[in-house]
Amino acid sequence: MSQTSSKTAIVTGASSGIGLETAKALRAAGYRVYxxxxxxxxxxxxxxxACDVTDDASVANMIETVFSEAGRIDLLVNxxxxxxxxxxxxxxxxxxQAMFDVNLFGLIRTTRAVLPIxxxxxSGRIVNISSVMGLVPAPFMALYGASKHAxxxxxxxxxxxxxxxxxxxxxxxPAFTRTSFDQNLVRPDAPLDLYAADRTxxxxxxxxxxxxxxxxxVVAKVVVTAATATTxxxxxxxxxxxxxxxxxxxxxxxxxxxxxxxxxxHLPQVP
Numbered sequence: 279m280s281q282t283s284s285k286t287a288i289v290t291g292a293s294s295g296i297g298l299e300t301a302k303a304l305r306a307a308g309y310r311v312y313x314x315x316x317x318x319x320x321x322x323x324x325x326x327x328a329c330d331v332t333d334d335a336s337v338a339n340m341i342e343t344v345f346s347e348a349g350r351i352d353l354l355v356n357x358x359x360x361x362x363x364x365x366x367x368x369x370x371x372x373x374x375q376a377m378f379d380v381n382l383f384g385l386i387r388t389t390r391a392v393l394p395i396x397x398x399x400x401s402g403r404i405v406n407i408s409s410v411m412g413l414v415p416a417p418f419m420a421l422y423g424a425s426k427h428a429x430x431x432x433x434x435x436x437x438x439x440x441x442x443x444x445x446x447x448x449x450x451x452p453a454f455t456r457t458s459f460d461q462n463l464v465r466p467d468a469p470l471d472l473y474a475a476d477r478t479x480x481x482x483x484x485x486x487x488x489x490x491x492x493x494x495x496v497v498a499k500v501v502v503t504a505a506t507a508t509t510x511x512x513x514x515x516x517x518x519x520x521x522x523x524x525x526x527x528x529x530x531x532x533x534x535x536x537x538x539x540x541x542x543x544h545l546p547q548v549p
Contacts, residue, residue: 286310286348287505288340290331290388291358293319295457296407299498300355307502309353312344331358331384341391350399353505354392356385357407359425361459363480364466365473366420373467374421381425386432393440400444405504406433407497408449410515410523417545418473418480419463434512448504449512453519454491460484476545483542492517 287304291297292313301313301324311324318326329340344351359381362369389404396402409423412430416423430449437447454460500516515521526535540547 285352286312286344286350287353287355288312288314288344288351288388288392289324289355289357290314290329290384292324292326293317295459296452296455296494296497297355297357299494300357300501303495303498303502304353304355304505307506310348312340312348314340314358331387332379334387337384337387337391341388341395345395351392351395352399352402354388354402354404355407355501355505356388356404358384359407361419361422361463362466363419363463363484364469364477365418368466368469368473369421370467373464377421377464378425378428381422382428382432385429389436393445396445397440397443402445403505403510404433404445404447405501406447406449407501408433408451408513410451410453410520412449412451413527414523415539418477430513437512446510448510448514450497450500450504450514450516451520451524452492452497452500452516453523454484454487455494455497455517456488456491457494460488479545487519492519 285308287309289297289301289304289311292301293315297313301311305311305324313321313324313326314329315326316328316330318328320326327340327343328336330336341351360377362373362377385406392402392404406429408429409426411419411423412426433447433449440447497516500514504510504514515524526538537547
C-alpha cells in the first residue's frame with residue numbers, strides 16, 4: 279500500500295464493467311482514483327468526473343481538475359469505448375468515424391492532455407485497454423477490430439517515443455468479458471440483407487462465448503499488474519481465452535488458424 283498511496287490514477291469509462299472494476303482495484307492497491315464518464319453517477323468508492331473523450335475542452339477540464347486537486351497524475355487507464363456489430367460495409371462513414379472518435383481519438387486526446395504533466399514529473403504510466411480483436415480478425419465487428427488494431431500500433435509506437443522521459447505505455451488485451459458491452463453493441467446504420475444470416479451466426483457465437491466469459495475483475499487485476507510493474511511488459515493478455523488466442527495467432531500457421539477461426543465463428547469453410 280505504501281508504494282502507491284501517494285499516486286493518482288484516472289480511469290476513463292469507469293461507470294460500469296471493466297472501467298469500474300479497474301477503478302476499484304486501483305483504489306484497493308493504494309491509488310487515489312478518479313473515474314470518468316459522460317454522465318457520472320455518485321460513487322462512495324471513487325471520485326467520478328464528467329468527461330466526454332470526444333471533446334477537447336471536456337478532456338482538458340477533467341485533467342485540470344484532477345491535477346489541481348491531486349497535484350500529480352501517475353496513471354491514466356484509457357478504457358472508454360464501444361463497438362459496432364455488423365459487416366464493415368453496413369456502417370456509414372459517419373458511424374465509423376463516431377466510433378473511432380471514442381475508441382482511438384478519445385484515447386489520443388486524453389493521452390496528449392496528460393503527457394506534459396507526466397513529463398514534468400519525469401514519471402508516469404498509461405495503460406490502454408485494447409482487445410484480442412486488436413490481434414486477430416473481427417468479422418462482423420471489423421470497424422471495432424480496426425480501432426483496436428490502431429490502438430495497438432499507436433501505443434507501441436508512442437512507448438518508444440516517451441520511454442526516455444520516464445513514461446511507459448502498456449497494452450492490456452482482454453477477450454470476451456462479462457459486461458454490458460455485448461448488449462450495448464451499436465447496430466449498423468446501413469444494414470444489408472446479404473449479411474443477415476452471417477450476422478445471426480455472429481450473434482449466436484457471442485451468446486455462446488459470453489456464457490464462459492471472464493469477469494471484469496480478471497481484467498482489472500491485470501491492469502493493476504501492468505500499472506505497478508517496475509519494468510512493464512509491452513502488452514498483457516487478460517484471461518485464459520485471451521492468452522490462448524494470442525499464442526495461436528503467433529505460432530499456428532495462417533491456413534490452420536483461419537480454418538479453426540472460421541469454424542468457431544460459424545462461418546463457412548471457404549478457402
